[in-house]
Amino acid sequence: MKIIKNIAALSSMLITSQVMAFSAVPTAENDNTAIANHQQSWAYQALAKQNLLDNAVPISEGFRVMAHNAFNSTAYGAIHIDPNHSLSITEQLDTGVRYLELDAHWITQVKDVPFGKALLLCHAGSDHVGCSGSERYLKDAVEEINDWLRKNPRDVVGIMIQNEVEGQSAEVVKAFAPLHDLIYKAAPREIEQSIYSAVQTLSEEAILKAGKQVFIMTSIGGDFTPYSYSGSFNGMGDPKDFNPTEAECLADTAKQKTHHRIFDDGTKLGGLFADTGRIDDAIAAKAARCGASVVAPDHLAIGDSRVKAMIWSWAENEPSGGDAQDCGFVRDNGRYYDGSCSNEGSYYVCSDGPTNWKVTTAYGDWSDNADAKCKAEFGNSYSFAMPTNSQQNEWLKVAMNGKPHAWVNYSDQKEEGVWLTSEHTVDYSDGIADIAKMEVGHKYNFFMKTTVGSCELEWNGGNTGAGERNAKFDCASKGDPMVFVPVASASTTGGKSSIEGYIRTEAGGYICGLEWDSSLSSNERNAKFDCSSQGDLMKIISDSDGTTASVRISTLNDGCGLQWAGGDAVDNERNAKFDCDPAWDSMRLYGISIR
Numbered sequence: 001m002k003i004i005k006n007i008a009a010l011s012s013m014l015i016t017s018q019v020m021a022f023s024a025v026p027t028a029e030n031d032n033t034a035i036a037n038h039q040q041s042w043a044y045q046a047l048a049k050q051n052l053l054d055n056a057v058p059i060s061e062g063f064r065v066m067a068h069n070a071f072n073s074t075a076y077g078a079i080h081i082d083p084n085h086s087l088s089i090t091e092q093l094d095t096g097v098r099y100l101e102l103d104a105h106w107i108t109q110v111k112d113v114p115f116g117k118a119l120l121l122c123h124a125g126s127d128h129v130g131c132s133g134s135e136r137y138l139k140d141a142v143e144e145i146n147d148w149l150r151k152n153p154r155d156v157v158g159i160m161i162q163n164e165v166e167g168q169s170a171e172v173v174k175a176f177a178p179l180h181d182l183i184y185k186a187a188p189r190e191i192e193q194s195i196y197s198a199v200q201t202l203s204e205e206a207i208l209k210a211g212k213q214v215f216i217m218t219s220i221g222g223d224f225t226p227y228s229y230s231g232s233f234n235g236m237g238d239p240k241d242f243n244p245t246e247a248e249c250l251a252d253t254a255k256q257k258t259h260h261r262i263f264d265d266g267t268k269l270g271g272l273f274a275d276t277g278r279i280d281d282a283i284a285a286k287a288a289r290c291g292a293s294v295v296a297p298d299h300l301a302i303g304d305s306r307v308k309a310m311i312w313s314w315a316e317n318e319p320s321g322g323d324a325q326d327c328g329f330v331r332d333n334g335r336y337y338d339g340s341c342s343n344e345g346s347y348y349v350c351s352d353g354p355t356n357w358k359v360t361t362a363y364g365d366w367s368d369n370a371d372a373k374c375k376a377e378f379g380n381s382y383s384f385a386m387p388t389n390s391q392q393n394e395w396l397k398v399a400m401n402g403k404p405h406a407w408v409n410y411s412d413q414k415e416e417g418v419w420l421t422s423e424h425t426v427d428y429s430d431g432i433a434d435i436a437k438m439e440v441g442h443k444y445n446f447f448m449k450t451t452v453g454s455c456e457l458e459w460n461g462g463n464t465g466a467g468e469r470n471a472k473f474d475c476a477s478k479g480d481p482m483v484f485v486p487v488a489s490a491s492t493t494g495g496k497s498s499i500e501g502y503i504r505t506e507a508g509g510y511i512c513g514l515e516w517d518s519s520l521s522s523n524e525r526n527a528k529f530d531c532s533s534q535g536d537l538m539k540i541i542s543d544s545d546g547t548t549a550s551v552r553i554s555t556l557n558d559g560c561g562l563q564w565a566g567g568d569a570v571d572n573e574r575n576a577k578f579d580c581d582p583a584w585d586s587m588r589l590y591g592i593s594i595r
Contacts, residue, residue, distance in 0.1 A: 036452035056423035066099035066296035169222030195229035233261035240277025255291030266298030312390035328410035350374035351385035476572035548589035
């Protein structure tokens with residue numbers, strides 16, 4: 001009887017799917033305001049630092065949040081009647097997800113005339129039962145991922161593709177064309193390489209150093225072999241059956257050399273045929289302690305408490321000391337704090353590999369021959385260290401053995417807010433410049449984006465010759481390259497560095513200057529690019545220790561600040577304006593180089 005009811009329920013779902021398939025066009029509009037607010041929270045900032053922490057070690061020794069069936073979201077329209085998520089792929093990435101699962105099916109699409117076979121994304125079985133033919137194309141999701149990666153050049157994303165492509169590997173290659181230059185391909189790749197062995201040596205820094213940002217896992221093979229690793233994850237069981245003891249988690253050292261995942265399926269289809277149980281806060285945190293490489297809960301939300309539970313590193317509201325406290329230490333609770341590097345009252349964390357952790361009896365300041373003290377007490381194989389995942393952190397908590405705190409190999413001495421170990425060698429500064437070092441006589445290439453929401457400045461499309469174009473912020477794709485031309489040396493007033501000059505871009509073969517519109521309405525003026533003028537003089541004022549990491553842009557004489565129009569983005573775009581109240585939005589100038 002239960003089987004009959006399940007089949008009846010599934011049939012009802014499929015009929016409804018076919019009816020609704022034509023009722024909405026898949027769209028993905030980001031809730032930029034909600035995302036932007038979340039990105040200012042401790043939970044997001046701590047996860048971002050934690051995501052960076054393990055970049056320099058093998059992927060098997062790291063940890064990430066994953067979106068199971070990332071594509072199956074109501075963000076793409078009413079056709080997703082049995083969703084895994086409500087956030088779009090872009091929103092998932094913007095909240096800290098770094099692994100995505102895409103289920104690719106080679107089926108007849110009925111969205112566009114002529115109908116025909118195509119690669120669609122749907123949550124269904126290997127026989128395609130559950131697909132309606134109206135789902136989103138695989139290539140559209142790839143384009144979305146591509147847009148996000150181009151705006152986030154220091155992030156690496158893992159993509160898992162469920163293989164239901166019926167051998168159409170050449171079509172998969174075509175679908176991934178926008179990402180071809182960003183997909184990591186370790187040579188030689190004429191034969192399949194297993195992800196299970198690759199993760200033991202491959203690091204995200206190795207991927208970034210190769211100029212790439214993506215690695216792909218799938219069983220598709222064929223023409224797609226050079227673009228992917230075979231396999232995906234070892235399973236950790238369903239959440240409803242996940243109940244190892246803490247002692248069992250500590251004893252399982254093998255997971256530091258493998259690739260493990262725990263996920264749930266919150267769809268009706270999943271509940272009918274393979275109820276996995278749900279990942280709650282406690283399971284999310286415990287799976288991380290037990291060595292999971294990724295935890296993939298369904299129905300991810302902005303500010304999701306399960307994602308917060310996966311933050312094993314920083315204590316709440318830490319780091320808190322700004323540029324006066326640049327060195328990290330751990331307390332006996334296993335949480336991390338920032339402190340003054342010259343403080344002489346702490347021990348040192350040492351390790352000779354991911355599973356072996358010790359703490360010295362010697363103590364001193366952070367830089368006081370920490371590595372030498374590790375070697376002196378425990379042997380030359382030990383070094384000053386920092387855990388890179390929650391399971392390692394559990395072993396360190398045991399090694400503390402009553403000591404109240406200990407220094408770890410973790411600091412933001414190179415750049416405030418960018419916390420790295422001595423193993424990190426990639427430049428994560430994102431092309432941020434010191435305003436005091438910018439000079440008259442030079443021109444500086446750069447890009448500009450809002451610090452909240454990462455929407456990028458650009459000129460409105462079309463060619464108006466030497467006329468004017470509206471300035472806007474695009475929240476879905478890379479902005480236009482800009483040029484800053486200083487007209488006076490940098491100065492410091494009230495502790496804030498600033499510099500004056502013109503902001504320009506090239507549009508349709510013309511050099512167009514940023515300026516405000518002559519008409520004033522409610523203390524606001526439209527921002528525009530004038531292709532027959534050098535623009536209005538602007539002042540760039542740093543709110544971030546003299547760098548361009550966070551600045552305000554204001555007109556020179558009136559103090560009107562550059563900002564975006566309020567509310568959520570329409571078609572992922574907002575108009576740019578100058579607010580003469582005065583007010584402004586915080587901007588980030590990055591990718592800066594001398595022209």
